[in-house]
């Protein structure tokens with residue numbers, strides 16, 4: 572079987588939200604390849620937290636079964652967090668159903684989630700080695716559905732300021748053109764992780780090999796591209812007027828600045844290039860703009876988020892354990 576759903580951007584394309592049905596109840600979730608928990612706003616949240624959100628009410632689902640005693644707690648790279656209880660229910664995405672999916676019910680969450688009222692929770696598409704359910708971690712939707720899919724894959728075709736697509740079980744030829752450039756992934760840390768041994772700056776920028784470059788992860792749940800400090804410093808050294816602004820939390824530059832192209836190696840065979848204008852992430856006002864490339868704060872992994880992914884067709888191959896990028900159709 573195969574399934575397909577829309578991926579609708581929030582402001583600044585900061586995240587993408589997709590429709591999911593849980594126990595017959597429709598919710599809108601952020602599909603996140605950088606984590607492995609499926610959690611939802613639930614009716615056990617105080618109304619001050621759930622106001623404006625759609626909440627899942629297990630008592631209204633005829634197929635929900637509690638996982639008594641199980642708990643979960645997650646913290647994300649942006650400092651947001653959530654905790655709660657667990658049950659199992661039927662989860663359907665684009666017509667594809669997992670009958671007994673672990674569904675994590677939030678009964679406490681951080682302010683960032685409360686304020687983001689279009690988001691009713693997250694659906695992790697990473698590997699279940701990093702699922703946070705205790706005392707027995709549970710599989711992701713993709714791991715559960717994989718054996719039933721025509722192909723053991725899902726693809727992400729995110730768009731800039733427009734609705735895109737997640738597809739499960741097929742690599743839709745209508746969504747890309749030319750070759751898919753694959754790299755093997757190492758899932759041992761729970762991520763779609765691969766080496767990124769070089770980068771390029773400028774339109775005919777020579778490839779700069781970096782033996783010390785941290786491995787990269789493909790992370791649909793992160794808005795920006797978060798790079799090793801020396802790489803991001805090398806980029807903004809080429810942007811006149813750029814500076815690190817602690818109050819804005821990263822590199823800013825005059826909105827009128829000329830931005831060089833930037834390319835990152837996807838494994839050792841392919842460099843994914845972003846046009847300079849795609850590095851302008853947000854206009855902060857007063858002629859100051861915030862960059863889409865920022866530091867990973869020495870996390871030892873480079874995080875290739877939506878600023879990169881939305882310019883390509885991305886293939887997450889769970890069967891062959893590989894990740895690929897292609898030009899969009």
Ligand SMILES: C[C@H]1CC[C@H](NC(=O)Cn2ccnc2)CC1
Nearest residue numbers: 603605647648649790792793872
């Ligand atoms: C080391 C990496 C750090 C960044 C992590 N990504 C996220 O936290 C994405 N996310 C989801 C909700 N809010 C943010 C992935 C691991």
